[in-house]
Each structure stands twice: as C-alpha cells, then as structure tokens.
Amino acid sequence: MKQIYGAELDYSLLVKKEMNYSIARPFHFFDNSTIQLFKKYCYFWTMIQENVSLKKYNTFGIEAKAKRFAVFSTTEELNEILQQSNEDELLILGGGSNLLLTQDFEGLVIRNEIKGFEVVNESENDVCIKVGSGEVWHEFVLRSIENNFGGVENLSLIPGSVGASPMQNIGAYGVEIKDVFIELEAYHIETGKVKIFSHKECRFGYRESVFKRELKGEYIIVSVTYRLTKNKHQIKASYGAIQSELESNHIDSPSIKDISDAVIAIRSSKLPDPKEIGNAGSFFKNPVVDRSILEKIQLSKKNVPNYPAPNNQVKLAAGWLIEQAGWKGKTFDNYGVHKNQALVLVNYSDCTGEDILNLSTQIIEDVKVKFEITLEREVNII
Numbered sequence: 001m002k003q004i005y006g007a008e009l010d011y012s013l014l015v016k017k018e019m020n021y022s023i024a025r026p027f028h029f030f031d032n033s034t035i036q037l038f039k040k041y042c043y044f045w046t047m048i049q050e051n052v053s054l055k056k057y058n059t060f061g062i063e064a065k066a067k068r069f070a071v072f073s074t075t076e077e078l079n080e081i082l083q084q085s086n087e088d089e090l091l092i093l094g095g096g097s098n099l100l101l102t103q104d105f106e107g108l109v110i111r112n113e114i115k116g117f118e119v120v121n122e123s124e125n126d127v128c129i130k131v132g133s134g135e136v137w138h139e140f141v142l143r144s145i146e147n148n149f150g151g152v153e154n155l156s157l158i159p160g161s162v163g164a165s166p167m168q169n170i171g172a173y174g175v176e177i178k179d180v181f182i183e184l185e186a187y188h189i190e191t192g193k194v195k196i197f198s199h200k201e202c203r204f205g206y207r208e209s210v211f212k213r214e215l216k217g218e219y220i221i222v223s224v225t226y227r228l229t230k231n232k233h234q235i236k237a238s239y240g241a242i243q244s245e246l247e248s249n250h251i252d253s254p255s256i257k258d259i260s261d262a263v264i265a266i267r268s269s270k271l272p273d274p275k276e277i278g279n280a281g282s283f284f285k286n287p288v289v290d291r292s293i294l295e296k297i298q299l300s301k302k303n304v305p306n307y308p309a310p311n312n313q314v315k316l317a318a319g320w321l322i323e324q325a326g327w328k329g330k331t332f333d334n335y336g337v338h339k340n341q342a343l344v345l346v347n348y349s350d351c352t353g354e355d356i357l358n359l360s361t362q363i364i365e366d367v368k369v370k371f372e373i374t375l376e377r378e379v380n381i382i
C-alpha cells in the first residue's frame with residue numbers, strides 16, 4: 001500500500017494561505033512556526049493512503065478498492081483531509097453496514113472515527129447527550145442503559161455508527177431515531193462550515209431524512225444530540241416478538257435493560273451476524289401502498305402482514321412479498337437470499353457487489369410482476 005508523504009506537498013500553497021506570504025521562500029528561511037505548520041500538513045498528508053481494500057470496512061464483506069482512503073477523528077482532521085485532496089468523488093464511511101460496493105471507488109473514501117459523549121443538558125426527568133458521530137451505535141445504546149437512560153433500548157444491536165443513525169432515521173421494534181433526536185451538527189463539504197440541523201430541518205421519514213434526499217452528499221454529520229429519559233421510561237414491549245421473549249423469561253414489568261436484552265436475543269436468533277455471513281440487514285424497504293392493493297392481494301392470499309400508514313395507506317412486509325415470490329433461501333454459488341429472513345441478501349464468501357445488485361433487481365422485477373408493487377432498496381448502492 002503506497003502512502004503519500006510530505007515531499008509531495010505543495011508548500012507554496014501552504015505559505016500563501018496560512019502565513020500570508022505572497023511568494024514561496026526556500027525551506028531553510030522558514031521560522032519555527034512555519035516548520036511546525038509544515039510538519040502538521042505532512043502529518044495530514046500521510047493520513048491519505050492509496051489503493052486501500054474496503055473489504056473489512058463493509059458488512060457485506062465485498063472486495064472493492066478505494067483510490068484514496070483516510071480516517072478522521074476530529075472536524076479539524078476532516079477539514080485538513082478534504083483540503084489536501086482534490087478528488088471529485090467522496091464517500092463517507094461509518095460502519096459500512098448500509099451500503100453495497102458495486103465497483104472500486106475512484107475517489108476519496110473517508111472513515112469517520114469522531115468519538116465522544118457529553119451531557120449537554122439535564123432536567124429532573126430527561127438528559128440531553130451529544131455523541132460523536134463516529135461512536136458505534138450499539139455501544140451508545142449499552143452505555144445509555146448502563147446509566148439508566150431510556151429511549152434507545154428498542155434500537156439495540158443495530159450495527160453502524162451514531163452519525164449514520166439520522167441519515168436514514170434508523171428504526172426497529174416500534175422506535176425510530178426521530179423519537180429521541182434533538183439536533184445534529186454537520187460539516188458542509190463545500191464551505192467547511194459546521195451547521196446545526198434541528199429535528200424539523202432533518203425532515204425525517206420512514207428510513208429517510210433530508211441527507212438522503214435534497215442534501216445528499218453535501219454534509220458530513222459530526223455529532224448527534226439525543227434526549228433520553230432518566231425516569232418514567234416509556235417501555236415499548238408490544239412490537240414484534242418482544243412480549244413473547246419477555247414472557248419466556250417470566251418478566252412482567254420490564255426495565256429498559258430487559259427490553260434491550262429481549263431485542264438482542266430476538267435479533268441474534270433472526271438475523272445473520274455480518275461477522276459470519278456478509279449482509280447489510282434489510283436490503284429493501286417495506287412498501288407503503290394504497291389499501292386497495294392490499295385488498296387485491298387478500299383475494300388470493302390469507303394473513304397478509306400489514307400495518308396502518310397515514311392517508312388510508314398500509315405498510316406491507318417486503319420480506320413476506322419476496323418469500324411469496326419464491327426467493328426465500330435461494331442460493332447462487334456464493335450469494336443469495338437468507339434462509340430465515342427473505343429481506344436479507346447475503347454474501348456467503350467472495351461474491352461481487354454486482355452479483356448482489358443483479359439479484360436485487362431480479363427480486364424487484366418478480367415482486368412487481370406478482371403483486372404490482374415496486375420494492376425500493378434500503379441499502380445505499382455505491
């Protein structure tokens with residue numbers, strides 16, 4: 001792996017920009033502070049590596065190379081890396097658990113490792129915690145539970161980073177990130193300025209936010225602030241199999257820790273662990289359709305899973321539709337549809353991103369023919 005060292009640095013630019021000189025002077029004329037600055041730039045420059053394999057940085061375990069790759073753990077480092085790089089294409093990586101790499105990335109990939117937890121406000125009942133976007137989401141959940149802070153227990157064991165949580169308004173077991181979200185700070189790639197986005201400005205929807213739509217590719221989220229309960233926790237045990245999991249453990253009045261444990265147990269039994277089988281969780285969104293479409297399906301099928309949605313619409317289970325179309329458990333050499341969960345596409349060994357993408361296209365086509373419903377991919381295709 002080749003690294004780029006300071007020798008390649010255009011220090012005339014550095015001098016003009018930072019020291020206010022109009023002409024670059026030879027190195028031995030520089031004073032100590034200039035040399036320090038030069039060293040600093042060399043340091044940032046060495047952070048950018050070339051031709052880096054992204055296999056270990058995506059939960060699908062797909063082999064693809066980044067032309068350039070760097071890791072940042074502060075906004076300052078992020079700023080420096082972006083200033084030093086003149087790549088047109090940029091990919092921000094958190095845990096790589098919601099993306100499919102379909103080819104080598106001919107630009108700069110930057111991996112977010114901004115850490116930190118800070119209680120920024122506290123009242124008798126609530127606590128507001130600002131979390132670095134590079135923190136691991138599940139570690140934040142566990143830490144909250146340890147401190148008896150409630151609100152995110154239903155979102156236990158979702159892979160990925162805190163920074164990606166508002167990107168697609170992560171959700172599970174009846175809770176979405178928007179329920180505990182206060183605001184976030186995001187770095188504007190064009191200007192380098194950090195802007196605060198309120199709840200309203202994020203425009204959350206089902207696995208959606210403004211960052212996946214109108215502002216796609218414009219901002220890098222650097223911190224997220226959540227409001228959690230200190231007491232009077234709102235226990236949500238009615239969704240999915242939580243209630244039966246609690247019953248099997250003889251728990252009638254669950255704590256937030258009990259809910260988290262139940263969610264972890266259910267998820268571990270249902271979903272493939274990316275460390276063992278490459279996947280990105282649900283590959284498709286559950287479609288929201290007019291009630292008339294559900295009624296049409298009900299003419300020929302019994303027990304069609306559906307959930308109420310606004311405007312006389314219903315949310316259908318994409319996994320059920322895929323299963324009915326005959327795809328559950330289908331395997332092709334080294335990839336396929338998971339045997340227990342049809343919503344999850346899997347890489348058993350060394351398939352390509354294109355294999356998975358083509359498989360998803362075939363599934364979309366089949367479901368469309370069978371039910372007149374067009375499934376939408378939840379995973380980001382790169």
Ligand SMILES: Cc1cc2nc3c(=O)[nH]c(=O)nc-3n(C[C@H](O)[C@H](O)[C@H](O)COP(=O)(O)OP(=O)(O)OC[C@H]3O[C@@H](n4cnc5c(N)ncnc54)[C@H](O)[C@@H]3O)c2cc1C
Nearest residue numbers: 094095096097098159160161163164170171220221280281
């Ligand atoms: C086994 C499994 C189960 C899952 N279960 C669920 C679930 O129950 N509910 C759910 O909602 N999701 C689920 N997911 C999907 C995934 O975990 C979430 O979408 C998660 O939030 C992705 O985080 P990440 O850091 O891995 O994002 P990445 O995959 O690294 O990135 C996803 C997208 O966000 C962008 N991005 C990442 N970080 C930033 C940032 N700081 N600023 C700007 N853009 C950024 C990336 O460029 C990319 O476009 C599951 C995934 C797996 C593998």
